[in-house]
Amino acid sequence: MIVAEQKPLEEIRRMIAPYGRVLILGCGTCMTVCDAGGEREVSFLHNALQLAQARSGDVAHTFSEHTLKRQCDPEFLELLTEKTADVDVILSLGCGIGVQAIAERLPDMPVLPGVNTSFMGMTKESGVWDERCAACGDCRLEDTAGICPITRCTKGILNGPCAGVKNGKCEANKDMDCAWILIYQRLERLQQLDKMRRYYPPRNYRTIPRPRRIMSKVDTVVGEGDG
Amino acid sequence: MNMVNKSYPENRLENAPDHSLVPPCQDACPLHMDIREYIGLVSQGRIMEALQVIRTGNPFPSICAYVCTRPCEDACRRSQVDKPIAIRSLKRFAVEFGGDRMVRAEAETTHEEKVAIVGSGPAGLACAYYLKKSGYPATILEAHSDLGGMLRVGIPQYRLPREVLDIEVQRLTRMGVEIRTNTRVVSLDLLFELGYKAIFVTIGAHQSLRMGIEGEESPGVIDGATFLREVNLGLKPSLGRKVAVVGGGNVAIDAARTATRLGVKKVSILYRRTRAEMPADPKEVEQALEEGIDIKYLVTPTEIKSENKRLNVTCVKMKLGEPDESGRQRPVPVKGSEFREEFDTLIAAIGQAPQTPDDFGVRMGRGSTIQVDPSTLTTNRVGVFAGGDAVTGPATVTEALAAGRLAALRIDDYLQHRYPLPVKEAKEKLSGDLLPETIEMIRKIERVEPPSLASEVRAKDFETIELVYGWEQAINEARRCLRCGVGVEILFQDKCATCLTCLRVCPYHVPYLDASGTIRIPADQCQACGICVAECPAKAIVLRKPFDRRQVTEELGHTIKSAVESKTKPLIIGFCCQYGLFGTGTLARLWRSAKAGVSIVPVLCVAKVEAAHILSAFETGAEGVFIAGCGEQCARENTTYWVQQRVAKVRKVLEPIGLEPERLQVFALGTTAEDPAEELDKFVEQISALRLASVIKGEVES
Ligand SMILES: Cc1cc2nc3c(=O)[nH]c(=O)nc-3n(C[C@H](O)[C@H](O)[C@H](O)COP(=O)(O)OP(=O)(O)OC[C@H]3O[C@@H](n4cnc5c(N)ncnc54)[C@H](O)[C@@H]3O)c2cc1C
Ligand code: SF4
Ligand code: SF4
Ligand code: SF4
Ligand code: SF4
Numbered sequence: 001m002i003v004a005e006q007k008p009l010e011e012i013r014r015m016i017a018p019y020g021r022v023l024i025l026g027c028g029t030c031m032t033v034c035d036a037g038g039e040r041e042v043s044f045l046h047n048a049l050q051l052a053q054a055r056s057g058d059v060a061h062t063f064s065e066h067t068l069k070r071q072c073d074p075e076f077l078e079l080l081t082e083k084t085a086d087v088d089v090i091l092s093l094g095c096g097i098g099v100q101a102i103a104e105r106l107p108d109m110p111v112l113p114g115v116n117t118s119f120m121g122m123t124k125e126s127g128v129w130d131e132r133c134a135a136c137g138d139c140r141l142e143d144t145a146g147i148c149p150i151t152r153c154t155k156g157i158l159n160g161p162c163a164g165v166k167n168g169k170c171e172a173n174k175d176m177d178c179a180w181i182l183i184y185q186r187l188e189r190l191q192q193l194d195k196m197r198r199y200y201p202p203r204n205y206r207t208i209p210r211p212r213r214i215m216s217k218v219d220t221v222v223g224e225g226d227g
Numbered sequence: 228m229n230m231v232n233k234s235y236p237e238n239r240l241e242n243a244p245d246h247s248l249v250p251p252c253q254d255a256c257p258l259h260m261d262i263r264e265y266i267g268l269v270s271q272g273r274i275m276e277a278l279q280v281i282r283t284g285n286p287f288p289s290i291c292a293y294v295c296t297r298p299c300e301d302a303c304r305r306s307q308v309d310k311p312i313a314i315r316s317l318k319r320f321a322v323e324f325g326g327d328r329m330v331r332a333e334a335e336t337t338h339e340e341k342v343a344i345v346g347s348g349p350a351g352l353a354c355a356y357y358l359k360k361s362g363y364p365a366t367i368l369e370a371h372s373d374l375g376g377m378l379r380v381g382i383p384q385y386r387l388p389r390e391v392l393d394i395e396v397q398r399l400t401r402m403g404v405e406i407r408t409n410t411r412v413v414s415l416d417l418l419f420e421l422g423y424k425a426i427f428v429t430i431g432a433h434q435s436l437r438m439g440i441e442g443e444e445s446p447g448v449i450d451g452a453t454f455l456r457e458v459n460l461g462l463k464p465s466l467g468r469k470v471a472v473v474g475g476g477n478v479a480i481d482a483a484r485t486a487t488r489l490g491v492k493k494v495s496i497l498y499r500r501t502r503a504e505m506p507a508d509p510k511e512v513e514q515a516l517e518e519g520i521d522i523k524y525l526v527t528p529t530e531i532k533s534e535n536k537r538l539n540v541t542c543v544k545m546k547l548g549e550p551d552e553s554g555r556q557r558p559v560p561v562k563g564s565e566f567r568e569e570f571d572t573l574i575a576a577i578g579q580a581p582q583t584p585d586d587f588g589v590r591m592g593r594g595s596t597i598q599v600d601p602s603t604l605t606t607n608r609v610g611v612f613a614g615g616d617a618v619t620g621p622a623t624v625t626e627a628l629a630a631g632r633l634a635a636l637r638i639d640d641y642l643q644h645r646y647p648l649p650v651k652e653a654k655e656k657l658s659g660d661l662l663p664e665t666i667e668m669i670r671k672i673e674r675v676e677p678p679s680l681a682s683e684v685r686a687k688d689f690e691t692i693e694l695v696y697g698w699e700q701a702i703n704e705a706r707r708c709l710r711c712g713v714g715v716e717i718l719f720q721d722k723c724a725t726c727l728t729c730l731r732v733c734p735y736h737v738p739y740l741d742a743s744g745t746i747r748i749p750a751d752q753c754q755a756c757g758i759c760v761a762e763c764p765a766k767a768i769v770l771r772k773p774f775d776r777r778q779v780t781e782e783l784g785h786t787i788k789s790a791v792e793s794k795t796k797p798l799i800i801g802f803c804c805q806y807g808l809f810g811t812g813t814l815a816r817l818w819r820s821a822k823a824g825v826s827i828v829p830v831l832c833v834a835k836v837e838a839a840h841i842l843s844a845f846e847t848g849a850e851g852v853f854i855a856g857c858g859e860q861c862a863r864e865n866t867t868y869w870v871q872q873r874v875a876k877v878r879k880v881l882e883p884i885g886l887e888p889e890r891l892q893v894f895a896l897g898t899t900a901e902d903p904a905e906e907l908d909k910f911v912e913q914i915s916a917l918r919l920a921s922v923i924k925g926e927v928e929s
Contacts, residue, residue, distance in 0.1 A: 009883045028765060032764045033725075033726040033764070035764050038724065038726075039722070039764070039765050040764045040765070040766050040837075040839075043766070043839050044838055044839050044842065046839075047839045047842035047843055047846065048842055048880045048884070050846055051842050051845050051880075051884055052883070052884045054846055055884050055885060056884075056885070067765075123726075123727070125731070126728060126731040
């Protein structure tokens with residue numbers, strides 16, 4: 001799942017300053033799960049912006065709110081037509097993908113990001129999320145016992161551990177487990193320690209052209225990104 | 228002042244219908260009273276409203292408050308945790324403190340058809356009450372000199388003060404019900420000839436059953452119902468010094484305790500089974516023992532001889548054998564265990580049956596009961612309805628009241644030539660026991676019993692034994708209710724993002740993932756704490772009752788409105804829990820004494836105050852907001868913790884808005900050593916100072 005954090009209120013207020021009518025648009029999928037932009041957060045932000053405005057007495061914005069099931073699919077965005085009729089800007093609480101999907105779909109409508117899209121990760125416990133995947137496009141988890149060194153090792157090295165490990169913790173952050181120690185322990189458990197003894201050549205990130213596209217169909221889609 | 232307040236987004240969830248379920252207490256009540264509702268109102272100290280709810284479901288609540296056999300308490304789910312809610316005692320509290328005596332019942336006569344009610348027990352009285360309310364001229368015909376049936380001539384005064392009964396009877400008279408006492412009806416034809424269009428036969432079950440043993444006719448042997456009737460009608464039968472009562476039901480216990488109150492030194496109850504099988508109310512049995520009554524279990528008389536004005540009673544010991552058709556073990560005599568004992572009086576209280584005059588011409592069934600269609604109460608005779616003990620055999624007051632009410636409905640249908648509509652329960656029943664993991668997390672709170680007279684004092688006369696709760700006791704008892712069936716639901720599953728927050732935050736482990744990966748919140752486990760409602764990031768969870776859903780927003784709306792009307796802006800808004808001490812106890816006065824500028828938004832547990840509500844309070848222009856809850860005394864788990872989480876979240880946005888975080892406070896009982904009253908005073912001072920500072924700052928700037 002994509003994990004994000006709502007932007008500080010000051011920043012949001014600064015962004016919306018030039019616009020009158022603001023639609024706060026939530027996302028009912030990832031942003032709901034990570035507490036950054038679901039219906040409840042939309043409503044909370046709505047209240048907060050309104051309060052800020054009442055207290056400062058500055059330009060009167062008018063706010064409306066809505067939450068789509070997902071912002072990253074054009075069909076869902078179609079449901080917006082009515083809601084955007086008298087709106088000057090969309091403040092999206094979807095991730096960066098959502099914001100761009102809106103930009104693409106509504107050419108004349110300014111759209112603002114209300115959250116900082118942070119990483120792909122999972123819930124550790126209620127209210128705590130951890131990064132787990134860098135979307136590198138070349139998954140090596142088979143060799144590393146299901147633990148990603150690119151994401152979880154501070155240095156992202158492919159042949160760890162480095163010399164900085166102390167008592168199983170990373171030298172860069174004493175509270176963080178060294179990913180490579182975790183990999184070692186799990187490989188040992190799975191009786192696959194031989195995988196530790198191999199050398200993995202460094203990866204050439206430059207060979208991955210961006211933006212990437214995945215096509216599960218044989219027909220080609222014309223446009224950017226097919227390179 | 229800028230009073231912009233966000234109009235709440237039109238939320239389809241908030242407008243959804245009432246999905247609450249019928250709790251087991253209500254289901255068990257023959258009158259189907261909305262117990263959960265009135266207990267809830269008592270726990271908020273809203274006694275008058277509680278009484279109103281009670282009165283809608285019960286024509287004579289003050290009577291039930293004394294003598295109901297409490298089937299609701301037997302069904303109460305709290306007994307799976309510790310002990311059932313003291314429902315009857317709470318009703319008594321509401322009736323006494325809510326001013327039931329003052330309630331006036333009025334009724335106009337709008338129909339012509341006269342209805343005769345034969346018998347004035349609870350069934351007859353209830354039928355008269357409801358018939359009169361629907362506009363029929365009703366006449367009660369009663370064989371005795373006073374109305375009330377077993378309420379008058381059966382139940383002893385120490386359990387039901389006659390003044391209570393008299394008030395109800397007076398109410399009926401004032402409503403215009405015609406009353407004819409000393410009128411024993413022998414033929415129904417005569418009543419039809421007199422112009423009555425329908426008749427309700429409710430003659431009770433007053434014929435005592437015989438023991439079927441030799442010597443039963445001896446002087447000194449009397450049956451329980453007759454004995455109690457004589458005492459209740461003011462006679463003082465002479466019983467001698469030593470009395471035996473045969474039987475194990477409530478009538479036996481009442482007879483024995485009445486004998487004690489008449490001054491008999493030694494009263495023994497002979498019962499052929501053990502205490503566990505005794506049909507009498509265990510509490511009554513206990514009280515009888517406290518009053519010095521001796522109960523001999525597994526004993527039955529087999530022969531009575533009258534000798535020298537005394538009774539020489541032969542008894543035999545029993546043991547429990549095979550179960551009989553009722554499932555209870557059948558007592559069988561132990562060979563050679565006979566013994567004799569002398570008594571002055573023997574009271575046989577082994578049951579009663581109805582005694583219906585043959586000329587009534589109604590079809591009879593088992594145990595001389597009148598046969599009726601249970602859903603219409605019609606007999607074989609057109610226009611003749613029957614109900615109460617006469618139909619069921621000896622039962623209870625509440626069942627009789629329910630029969631009376633049903634009869635009134637059915638007679639109305641009959642007279643208006645309407646097809647009787649089945650009384651259908653619109654709501655689903657809550658079924659299923661609490662799971663061990665739910666029970667484990669529910670706070671154990673001791674049941675508060677109302678005070679009662681000490682046994683030494685009470686056995687001397689017929690003074691009422693059970694006394695009434697004080698306010699604090701009643702409120703604490705009412706707070707124990709688990710509010711079964713008004714918990715939460717995911718109304719539109721498509722809104723749920725399956726984030727699992729509810730599953731993680733519920734203190735009672737109620738939400739779970741089913742095999743298909745869908746989150747479920749089972750109604751029979753939910754404790755209605757409301758935590759997940761506020762924490763669900765998709766706002767997919769709602770309380771089952773529309774009122775509960777809207778409560779905080781609506782109350783906040785009232786506060787804002789009254790501020791607008793009075794053209795002042797509230798200095799401080801406080802969300803105060805209405806349960807327990809903050810709502811009704813000592814601290815309530817504190818809020819109500821309305822410190823200048825402090826507006827209170829009453830809430831039903833602070834766990835239902837969402838972060839957005841707090842912001843809305845600030846939006847009204849309030850300089851400070853506080854949330855006051857019961858803290859350690861809350862009947863639910865983790866409520867203060869979640870309030871603190873939300874407060875922290877709000878404080879984070881207050882700062883950039885230019886509002887100091889101190890402007891938002893939580894007061895929770897039991898978490899600080901400080902007196903909450905003092906804390907509040909301090910808070911008010913602090914806020915006043917902050918406001919002054921900002922005013923000065925504003926002036927300097929301009
Ligand atoms: C000692 C005792 C204690 C009890 N304690 C409790 C208790 O604590 N709680 C509880 O719920 N229940 C209790 N009960 C049971 C309860 O009182 C009865 O179930 C209830 O009163 C039945 O009501 P009813 O209207 O059917 O009949 P009843 O109350 O029996 O009334 C019938 C009336 O009809 C009159 N009548 C009879 N024949 C005629 C006629 N031919 N013409 C005119 N009038 C006639 C009778 O005089 C009587 O007044 C007790 C019963 C007894 C005997
Ligand atoms: S817009 Fe972003 S946050 Fe919303 S569903 Fe798509 S990927 Fe997830
Ligand atoms: S806990 Fe309350 S709602 Fe539940 S059965 Fe008991 S009295 Fe009724
Ligand atoms: S908290 Fe809300 S969105 Fe999350 S699983 Fe529960 S019902 Fe679904
Ligand atoms: S309302 Fe409370 S008890 Fe019910 S599911 Fe939600 S958190 Fe659990």
